[in-house]
Amino acid sequence: MKKVDLREKVLTANDKIARKNREKFSETGTLVLNLVSSPGSGKTALIEETVKALKGEYKIFVITGDLMTENDARRVARHGVDAVQISTGDACHLNARMVDARLTDKGTLYDLVIVENVGNLVCPAPYDLGEDFKVLLVAVGEGDDKPVKYPPMVRASEVLVITKTDLVPYTDSDPARIKANALKIRPDLKVFQVSVKTPEGLDEWTSWLSSRLKAKKQTAQGK
Amino acid sequence: MHELGIATQIVGVVTRVKEENSADRVGLVTVDIGLLAGIDRESLEFCFEAITKGTALEGASLRIEEVKPVGKCRKCGEEYEVRPDDFTCSACGSTDFDMITGSEISIREVEIESDEEG
Ligand SMILES: Nc1nc2c(ncn2[C@@H]2O[C@H](COP(=O)(O)OP(=O)(O)OP(=O)(O)O)[C@@H](O)[C@H]2O)c(=O)[nH]1
Ligand SMILES: [Mg+2]
Ligand SMILES: [Zn+2]
Ligand SMILES: [Zn+2]
Numbered sequence: 001m002k003k004v005d006l007r008e009k010v011l012t013a014n015d016k017i018a019r020k021n022r023e024k025f026s027e028t029g030t031l032v033l034n035l036v037s038s039p040g041s042g043k044t045a046l047i048e049e050t051v052k053a054l055k056g057e058y059k060i061f062v063i064t065g066d067l068m069t070e071n072d073a074r075r076v077a078r079h080g081v082d083a084v085q086i087s088t089g090d091a092c093h094l095n096a097r098m099v100d101a102r103l104t105d106k107g108t109l110y111d112l113v114i115v116e117n118v119g120n121l122v123c124p125a126p127y128d129l130g131e132d133f134k135v136l137l138v139a140v141g142e143g144d145d146k147p148v149k150y151p152p153m154v155r156a157s158e159v160l161v162i163t164k165t166d167l168v169p170y171t172d173s174d175p176a177r178i179k180a181n182a183l184k185i186r187p188d189l190k191v192f193q194v195s196v197k198t199p200e201g202l203d204e205w206t207s208w209l210s211s212r213l214k215a216k217k218q219t220a221q222g223k
Numbered sequence: 224m225h226e227l228g229i230a231t232q233i234v235g236v237v238t239r240v241k242e243e244n245s246a247d248r249v250g251l252v253t254v255d256i257g258l259l260a261g262i263d264r265e266s267l268e269f270c271f272e273a274i275t276k277g278t279a280l281e282g283a284s285l286r287i288e289e290v291k292p293v294g295k296c297r298k299c300g301e302e303y304e305v306r307p308d309d310f311t312c313s314a315c316g317s318t319d320f321d322m323i324t325g326s327e328i329s330i331r332e333v334e335i336e337s338d339e340e341g
Binding site: 001002003004005006007008009010011013091092093122123125126148151152155183184185187188 | 225228229232233236240244246250254259260261307308310317318319322326327328329330331332333334335336337
């Protein structure tokens with residue numbers, strides 16, 4: 001038996017495409033978000049509110065990932081922005097190749113690309129899509145200890161959005177507790193609390209996003 | 224969950240190594256899996272066996288080396304073992320750290336055998 005020393009990262013192929021995506025987007029100053037959460041935490045709902053608020057000022061492209069159906073892309077497209085669905089069949093996460101294939105070269109024509117990952121609190125964590133950052137959503141009522149139960153996803157995210165805060169009166173859930181649990185895992189998380197119904201916190205979220213969009217554009221133009 | 228995808232990628236790399244070295248058989252494949260990589264050991268072993276059966280890699284076996292998570296404290300610089308349920312720095316009590324090891328999925332070594340070598 002001969003031993004071949006490899007030390008090869010298994011995700012290398014994915015990481016290469018992700019890096020290529022990221023380079024492309026940094027040239028044009030396109031901000032790319034990767035939204036991750038359990039199924040049903042409100043990713044598509046947040047995207048709908050975000051595009052409603054920002055589509056006047058920015059060109060937005062949305063990619064939604066699910067195992068089946070085009071429902072989410074349809075929900076987003078009715079707000080008049082470009083949206084495509086990735087139906088993964090049986091894959092539990094998106095990878096950089098899928099995103100690259102949907103965007104091709106037109107991705108760079110947009111100011112903001114929002115990728116909605118497959119609803120799954122485990123598998124999307126190690127897959128870099130070339131995004132600027134992952135946004136983790138945890139909904140009121142899905143269990144305030146979710147962040148400490150699923151630490152890799154919290155570690156991988158830069159932003160936490162606590163969703164469905166209008167449901168607080170009907171549950172024993174406390175957004176402050178969700179936040180404290182998440183900060184135990186990652187103290188530098190940027191945290192928002194929103195509801196698409198009331199609509200608490202949406203302004204704060206969209207103006208912060210808008211400032212990140214401007215910052216990214218400026219960095220690109222400074223090159 | 225996505226252990227099948229990971230197993231498929233491992234098989235892809237191992238097949239490439241086998242062909243590059245014109246080997247006839249593959250023995251032990253050693254992989255390093257970080258304990259915070261989100262990979263379930265048993266499912267990965269199961270998937271590897273399932274997809275190599277009846278192929279040119281039949282008989283290859285997977286050895287999984289678990290890598291303990293080590294973090295470097297952003298406050299005091301201490302390097303310490305990060306427990307999945309407790310991220311506190313052993314020196315200063317902060318929980319703000321950069322991950323050094325523990326999230327990796329990598330192939331360390333592949334054993335190959337060729338008939339003509341005897
Ligand atoms: N009360 C309330 N319900 C919400 C809110 N946001 C989303 N929902 C509801 O929660 C359900 C799931 O929302 P989606 O936006 O489809 O969640 P998702 O994360 O995109 O779900 P998947 O794509 O299936 O993972 C829907 O019935 C939404 O109407 C909110 O702020 N308040
Ligand atoms: Mg959705
Ligand atoms: Zn999975
Ligand atoms: Zn410390």
